[in-house]
Amino acid sequence: MLDDSQGRKRRDRDTTQALLLEAAERLFVRKGFDGARIDEVAGLADVNKRMIYAYFKDKVGLWHEVLEHCLARLVDATRGELDPNADAREQATQVIRRYVDFLAVNPGIVRLLAWESLNDGRRPGPRVDDALARGLEDLHGILKRGVERGTFRADLDPQLIVLGIVHLCSGWFRGRLGASLFGEDPTRPGRTKQFREHAVRMILDGISA
Amino acid sequence: MLDDSQGRKRRDRDTTQALLLEAAERLFVRKGFDGARIDEVAGLADVNKRMIYAYFKDKVGLWHEVLEHCLARLVDATRGELDPNADAREQATQVIRRYVDFLAVNPGIVRLLAWESLNDGRRPGPRVDDALARGLEDLHGILKRGVERGTFRADLDPQLIVLGIVHLCSGWFRGRLGASLFGEDPTRPGRTKQFREHAVRMILDGISA
Amino acid sequence: MLDDSQGRKRRDRDTTQALLLEAAERLFVRKGFDGARIDEVAGLADVNKRMIYAYFKDKVGLWHEVLEHCLARLVDATRGELDPNADAREQATQVIRRYVDFLAVNPGIVRLLAWESLNDGRRPGPRVDDALARGLEDLHGILKRGVERGTFRADLDPQLIVLGIVHLCSGWFRGRLGASLFGEDPTRPGRTKQFREHAVRMILDGISA
């Protein structure tokens, strides 16, 4: 960060990479791959454009690196200790809440994954689905066991449920749509809690009285 | 389609516009606004590029036109007669089924709306949310009445439910993610029916036994 | 060539292509592929840079097109009527003279082929060797018949001779080296004639008395 007298910055590899990734994430989240500009990334990071190519090979490499970072965070956040004494219903609740809470704090990731999923096929790289599957395999296990033990409906396809939860939450935090339908920001603190509990009950109990 | 002596194609206004819109929709659906290329659209439509500017002003105008067409179809498809003798639960089922069936046949629209929603804010134009709200206001009414009459849980926020349904279905038909998690194409005929009934029961009854 | 009031030039495809090829040839001849600059080509041709990509796809495409043009001219020039009554020695003399004369007027081609031959392997495109072989197959035939009939040494490999002639002439007209060894320009009119006769006798009779 310190500039010397000639405006040349002295940094180490890691700092520069981190600055670039941070800037890239912000812009990719906002505009997607095609909409983001390399110059803008470099400018936002206040790093010489050339470094992007030195560290990430090209724009696609940068995208992949950003994606990987986000997926790692997602997987990290969604996996975690579960109360072993709790029953399937309670455990499912825990996982859903954790997932919602993570997304509420990281709405950018939702958008990034949405861009990536729309673009899937072009730019093959880290697999979003693999990461999601890994992140939510706990939930998958809970559902499976719950179905077997009769806690959940016998006709459920656990994967279908997992997918449903992912879509429900992703949609919610992708934002704008809800924002305008309700005239408010879904990521606003209080609203998140409300949505979280709604999601839990919706998934567990449906809407019927 | 007949060429005149100078190798020019003779078409009327409507044909040319339709060809362009069709091509544009296909490409916008596939690559989004930033990823699609004007030249590609003209090429795919086999129409002179210049016509795009003549008819739609510019790329943004073309996008808006495509979007409007899709929204109109969406609204048309989701509105429709409901069995007035059916109870709220049955009516909700009908609407959800109709919505799912429409999306199953028009997965492109889902993608287009997803691109648009990710890009929201830039390129102000036809409001997706308005269209959705209009299209699903029947469902909204049904839910509201159902809550009032005790058919549905008393603590429900009807708009939250509508939004949930939209997200659930959009996610499903956006495609790739489900495709790879299940190793199959969610838009494949048989699968659609399965998903439709799953969605109905999931929303109405949740997952608990 | 006529500019309208806004500086936009109206030309047809062929004119523009020709202007670009001419400029490109000049610069490629002078600086080779890696040394030449696209901007410089466009500038020299006074044509918008974009047109190069429209007509030739990219820099490599432009190089290939230039090369092909030159090879075509070379082949054209080296093939031609031969006096059927002349003996092998006279016919060979004719062909060599014709070849030398062509190169003397087109020293650029010699340089272009030299660049290409140094770069061979990268940028696969029109084959210089094929073109040369085609252009000089008359000479090859003359040599073969001459050997068979005893006009030329029995131990000659006609292809080796053809190649030798090519190299001798190419070297001469590539220029600079001779220029500095002799302190004069080998392409200077009078000098060409001298070299031509030297080459003929050198090849036919060698240096021994």
Added chain:
Amino acid sequence: MLDDSQGRKRRDRDTTQALLLEAAERLFVRKGFDGARIDEVAGLADVNKRMIYAYFKDKVGLWHEVLEHCLARLVDATRGELDPNADAREQATQVIRRYVDFLAVNPGIVRLLAWESLNDGRRPGPRVDDALARGLEDLHGILKRGVERGTFRADLDPQLIVLGIVHLCSGWFRGRLGASLFGEDPTRPGRTKQFREHAVRMILDGISA
């Protein structure tokens, strides 16, 4: 080669320079000045790029150094004892054989000189022609004396002959062209001997029977 505690390589000035020159020669030979990349040179030599600037000032300096090395080897190889009892014809044969043999083992030099000659004018530095003149002045002397004593044709211009020999051999060992015309590699061992004798007789006796 041993790394010190900070992962730095300890080498002396000469080793590093030699590594760089070797790598540079290889790449310049392959791709010419404009096609070679400083990074590639440093990478191939496994030496820090900065050293190139420390030792050779810049890319041009490196080129000149490489060129000078090659020219020195060329001069060294082409000069040498001649049998004083042999006649001009035999001495010429000796020199030509020696020259061919040297080039056969050092085809890279031929290419380097070709690049340099094509680029002549830009990058003034060591004079190829001077070196060649020095290297082949023996041959020049032999030819001159041979002409005076009647061993060679009286109308010969010795310099023209020297130049012809240079071109003939350079062309041959520049490679690709002969390679493809004959479908084989001209630098292959057996082929070299064949070419050598061909060259000798061609120059001395021409092709006539």
Added chain:
DNA sequence: GATGAATGAGAATTCATTCAT
């Protein structure tokens, strides 16, 4: 209405070179 050549601004990528340690 239709055509296709032309355009300029801009985007990604590359390269030789230098700085601080």
Added chain:
DNA sequence: GATGAATGAATTCTCATTCAT
């Protein structure tokens, strides 16, 4: 002597858009 990050000026290539016919 050695290192590797940093730099800015080029360089190739792209894109939406407009003009003259």
